Amino acid sequence: MNAITLTVNGRRVSSLVEPRTHLADFLREHLDLTGTHLGCEQGVCGACTVLIDGKPQRSCIASAAACDGADVRTIEGFDGDPVMGELREAFSVHHALQCGFCTPGMLISSRDIVLRLGESSERTVREELSGNLCRCTGYVGIVNAVCAVSAGKAPAGDAAVADVAAVAAATPAAPSTAAAKPAVQAPAAASVGAGGSEIRQSLSVDAPPEAVWPALKDMNLIASCLPGAEVLAFDGERLKGRMVVTFGPIKAAFGGDATVRFDEAARTGLVVGSGRDSGSGSRAHGEIAFAVKPGAAGGSDIDLALRYRISGPLAQFSRGALVQNLVSHLTALFAANLAARLKGEAPVAASGGLSVMAVLAALVKGWFGRLRGG
Ligand code: FES
Ligand code: FES
Numbered sequence: 001m002n003a004i005t006l007t008v009n010g011r012r013v014s015s016l017v018e019p020r021t022h023l024a025d026f027l028r029e030h031l032d033l034t035g036t037h038l039g040c041e042q043g044v045c046g047a048c049t050v051l052i053d054g055k056p057q058r059s060c061i062a063s064a065a066a067c068d069g070a071d072v073r074t075i076e077g078f079d080g081d082p083v084m085g086e087l088r089e090a091f092s093v094h095h096a097l098q099c100g101f102c103t104p105g106m107l108i109s110s111r112d113i114v115l116r117l118g119e120s121s122e123r124t125v126r127e128e129l130s131g132n133l134c135r136c137t138g139y140v141g142i143v144n145a146v147c148a149v150s151a152g153k154a155p156a157g158d159a160a161v162a163d164v165a166a167v168a169a170a171t172p173a174a175p176s177t178a179a180a181k182p183a184v185q186a187p188a189a190a191s192v193g194a195g196g197s198e199i200r201q202s203l204s205v206d207a208p209p210e211a212v213w214p215a216l217k218d219m220n221l222i223a224s225c226l227p228g229a230e231v232l233a234f235d236g237e238r239l240k241g242r243m244v245v246t247f248g249p250i251k252a253a254f255g256g257d258a259t260v261r262f263d264e265a266a267r268t269g270l271v272v273g274s275g276r277d278s279g280s281g282s283r284a285h286g287e288i289a290f291a292v293k294p295g296a297a298g299g300s301d302i303d304l305a306l307r308y309r310i311s312g313p314l315a316q317f318s319r320g321a322l323v324q325n326l327v328s329h330l331t332a333l334f335a336a337n338l339a340a341r342l343k344g345e346a347p348v349a350a351s352g353g354l355s356v357m358a359v360l361a362a363l364v365k366g367w368f369g370r371l372r373g374g
Contacts, residue, residue, distance in 0.1 A: 002017050002019055002064075004016075004017055004067065005068060006071070007070070007071045007072065008027070009072070009073055021064045022062065023050070023062040024038055024048045024059035027050070027059060033074045035074055036050055036059055036074050036075065036104060037102070037105065039101065039102070039133070039135075041060045042060070043058045043060060043061040045105075046105045046109060046132035046133060047101060047104070049108045049109055050074045050108060051074075051108060051112075053071050054073075055112075056108055059072075083115060084107065086149045087107055087114070087146070087149050088107065090145035090148050091145045094141045094144045094145040094148065095138070096142040097138060097142075098138050099136050101135065102134040110146045110149070113125060113146060113150065114146065114150045116156070116281075117150070117155055119150050119152060119153055119154075120146070120147065125146045125147055125150070129142065129146070199306045200303070202301055203331045203332070204300070204301055204302075205295070205335050205342075207343075209292050209293065209294055211342055212300040212302065212342070213267050215342060216290065216292065216302075217269075219231045219239060219260070220234075221338075221341055224347055225333075225334050225337035225338050225341060226243075226334055226337075227330075228243050229241065234260075237260055237261070238257065238259060238260075239257065239258040239259070239260050239273070240257050240258075242254065242255045242256075243275065252282065253277060253279065254277050254282075255275055255276065255277075256275025257273060257274070257275075258271050258273025259272050259273065267292040268290065268292075270289050271286075271287065271288045273287075274286070285309045286307065286308040288306050288307075290304050304331065
């Protein structure tokens with residue numbers, strides 16, 4: 001059991017939870033906050049959307065234990081909120097709900113749209129709400145309601161700044177490799193904060209640590225081993241880059257900045273960064289900590305710890321199993337490409353957009369292949 005303390009709708013709450021307990025179950029079953037609905041329980045439908053540290057997140061795929069210290073706001077926590085009041089009224093006027101199952105998540109996402117973007121076109125509202133599904137298909141009324149409330153409004157810059165400050169305050173201490181260089185500060189907006197996910201992965205490379213370590217510090221070489229990645233500038237500490245990922249028909253080009261730190265003696269590194277897809281407005285915050293150590297047969301093992309959080313319309317693609325599979329595929333590809341580059345050969349896979357759907361198709365093909373073989 002994990003002991004957690006978090007703030008829910010302004011009230012401090014402490015409890016013991018199983019590591020597997022999702023935030024949605026914790027809210028509904030421990031706190032009786034049943035306004036948070038559960039539909040798919042896989043991070044797809046958006047019915048369970050709540051604010052975690054000011055950002056809309058899917059509570060069905062956020063573990064309650066990972067939200068220790070976070071500020072959570074559910075649909076029950078918006079009494080007196082002027083924008084939510086306007087949205088509730090507009091949803092009623094525009095007949096934007098039928099059974100009402102999707103409505104709590106729709107309202108929380110809609111409030112975020114109005115505050116973040118101000119006056120928005122129908123197309124923008126449709127794109128922004130694409131991560132919230134209505135099984136009654138009442139989208140026309142919902143979109144009309146959000147457009148009506150957003151009309152004439154400017155983006156609420158102050159609220160956005162407050163959200164970033166809240167996320168920064170929830171940031172855990174950086175590992176000792178980073179603490180050794182206090183002059184280098186990670187940008188506040190780059191913090192993953194509470195509600196993020198973590199993946200650990202190890203990969204083996206057919207080259208000794210003495211060859212792998214310098215290669216890992218060469219950001220252009222690293223990018224050439226990752227499909228879709230591109231380094232735009234790197235001064236030894238500050239990195240500016242781009243990553244193109246396609247999700248079926250959706251193409252996202254995340255551009256962003258990162259701070260990179262290396263510990264030569266320990267052969268460890270830390271990359272902390274954030275990026276934004278200008279097309280969808282989705283944001284990604286991430287940290288990658290890595291360590292190189294001797295592996296089998298004179299090779300190297302690279303241990304990776306990836307912490308990330310995706311917010312906005314593409315958040316539905318950040319659910320654990322999908323990203324875990326994607327990361328497994330990427331690290332295998334990266335290891336093969338890195339080994340090839342260290343031998344002076346061309347990367348195994350040419351650089352281009354990383355297709356999540358192609359990765360999934362390859363995985364499914366592999367599963368069926370194993371079933372037929374086994
Ligand atoms: S219940 Fe569907 S996204 Fe959480
Ligand atoms: S109103 Fe029924 S699911 Fe949206």
